[in-house]
Amino acid sequence: MSGGEFVSIWSVPERQGRGPRPAYSRAQITEAAIRIADADGLDAASMRRIAADLGTGAMSLYRYVPSRDNLIDLMADHVLAEMDMPDRPSGDWRADLTLFADRTRAVWKRHPWLASLHHPRAVPGPNRLRLTEFAFGSLDVGIPIDEMLTLLDMLGGYVERVVRSEIEWARESERSGMTPERWMSQSGPYVRELLKTGAYPMFERIVVDARLPHMTPDEQFRYGLDRVLDCIAAVLPPP
Secondary structure (H helix, E strand, C coil): CCCCCCCCHHHCCCCCCCCCCCCCCHHHHHHHHHHHHHHHCHHHCCHHHHHHHHCCCHHHHCCCCCCHHHHHHHHHHHHHHHHCCCCCCCCCHHHHHHHHHHHHHHHHHHCHHHHHCCCCCCCCCHHHHHHHHHHHHHCCCCCCHHHHHHHHHHHHHHHHHHHHHHHHHHHHHHHHCCCHHHHHHHCHHHHHHHHHHCCCHHHHHHHHHCCHHHCCHHHHHHHHHHHHHHHHHHHCCCC
């Protein structure tokens, strides 16, 4: 890679030219980086820390992974293999996308550093490509590809928003002990004062009538997911 030219890590052969057999593989380096990021966050997964974990020098790792951006690409794609999706859609688009959403959420919760990747990686790796084939194949029911892009972006946005919130709550609870239940309890007096004014009727309905805030995280996720899937169903052709 030279002159600032961007090269996908998957377009660079792991072993280039002749010479001694590499001491490590990209998979070993990637897995070490993931272990560190899972334990201490993405910033902790530096080349120096990974090298120490593997028992080598930091500069030697650049022979395998040219840049930190490449490493993050490898990490983000590697964990997607954990979703373990079927080879092909079942023919029931709703069941397939429910499975896709559930397993995406599970992977993000196992690897919360994914939430710190605010910008999607532009070049898909092999695991991302397999997931893309599955998700788009699930919606290949006679609608234009642009419709599929829009609908799957809506689904992905819902899953990502929910999981980011769950991860942030988990971090806040670990840092301060402030759970959602404790927050609701402590904010009770202020909320009651607001309701006494009668100036916020919609807010009052949320406080008094809404069931969603009292559901478990799994129930909340499924409730919202069902609404998103209902929206998708509304624009699909009849079966």
